[in-house]
Amino acid sequence: AQSVTQLGSHVSVSEGALVLLRCNYSSSVPPYLFWYVQYPNQGLQLLLKYTSAATLVKGINGFEAEFKKSETSFHLTKPSAHMSDAAEYFCALGVSSNTGKLIFGQGTTLQVKP
């Protein structure tokens, strides 16, 4: 069965520090992987996605993620946190056999301290 695990429900960093949000997946078939961000009282916005092309994926707002098949991971990073990055982040898994269905992790709340 497919699943997504986000390690750490809350992550706190100082402004200007590295952001690292962890995501591990389980899938018996090649996965598609997504990172979405959700600001309070808003829907989800796509940050980036992996669809079997380059393993290092660059997204919006300076975020990037690296697909590591051997580690079944797709961690999200940003070199320098900004106050506006404070939000809820979701990792999601899609597989071609589950047309249209995205499986989301539980989410990680990112707090950015001044």
Next chain:
Amino acid sequence: ETGVTQSPTHLIKTRGQQVTLRCSSQSGHNTVSWYQQALGQGPQFIFQYYREEENGRGNFPPRFSGLQFPNYSSELNVNALELDDSALYLCASSPDPDTQETQYFGPGTRLLVL
């Protein structure tokens, strides 16, 4: 380009009632997916509609039903509401049902069942 819109933004119902939520897809998109996001959880896939037909369903009972119209807008209907149905309901549209396609989310409808 108009994004995904949902109505109403908030709704309060009592147990046993029925509710209809509405979603207008982004221009050029023929696929709509619905997700339920309980408080503090990641979104869970309810079902997807593609060209007016259901195209995949998650682990939700039959009292959750949907429609897609010729203009690709969609409705989610929930009968016999239960307290656990209280959640944020998210609609997402995409240009086709392929899982690797980006799903664009609306702001959601927050449903409270008393």
